Amino acid sequence: MKLLSVSNEEELSRIAAEILFAKIKSAKKLVLGLATGKTPLGMYRYLSKYSKESNQTFRHIHTVNLDEYVGSITYHEYMEENLFQHIDIPKDQTHIPDGEAENLTEECRRYEQLIKEIGGIDLQVLGIGENGHIGFNEPGTSFDARTHVVELTESTLKANAKYFVDSEQPKQAITMGIGTILESREILLLAIGERKANAVKELFKGSLNKDIPATALINHPHVTVLADKGARKLLDKES
Ligand code: F6R
DSSP states (O other): OEEEEOSSHHHHHHHHHHHHHHHHHHOSSEEEEEOOSSTTHHHHHHHHHHHHHSOOOOTTEEEEESEEETTOOHHHHHHHHHTGGGSOOOGGGEEOOOTTOSOHHHHHHHHHHHHHHTTOOSEEEEOOOTTOOBTTBOTTOOTTOOSEEEEOOHHHHHHHGGGGSSSOOOSEEEEOOHHHHHTSSEEEEEEOSGGGHHHHHHHTTOSOOTTSGGGGGGGOSSEEEEEOTTTTTTOSSOO
């Protein structure tokens, strides 16, 4: 696991966008795994800017998002607003779990199958929860879980309550499983701010710990952690 140290959110957002944009430019076809939440917002802003300022097309890109709330289109709207409407990606090449599906078990199966059919994920972008979750894989989740429905923890509900001021916050979500995430060929984990410092510290301890889902990544051969000063605060030494 490689640590890329940056000073702040702005620098992190720019560098993350540059990493993605370089791949978008050089690949003939690319499957990007995407995250929502506060962390990647700046990265999407830069990507939208790079797209606007260049002639670079996104028509050869397929995206698969990590998760969506059950009974909700919150993250569909987020992706449209923050990225998809700013780039020329064909809508049918953007994929997000359908939280409104009648049969959620079937939807999880469909999503797994879809990821296989488009050739697997080349680069998965992850944020990290204060409790160490990745996607919505909460502490205790099996490291070989596939896409599944989860009951969100109090910590996660609290952290995300701000997205639901006008509506009731769903207590469940569909998420790619840790096993699904680990099959990505490359992973870029973004961590911003002191609230993530404990999770980042646990990640760099180097031992698997089911209570900190992100530690599953330590066995993956190609993970880069991009962390700002706040998120690195509890690391003993920087590598
Ligand atoms: C979102 C996701 C979550 C977030 C995590 C951090 O798609 O998968 O794991 O990455 O909850 O959220 P923020 O970035 O809002 O701190």
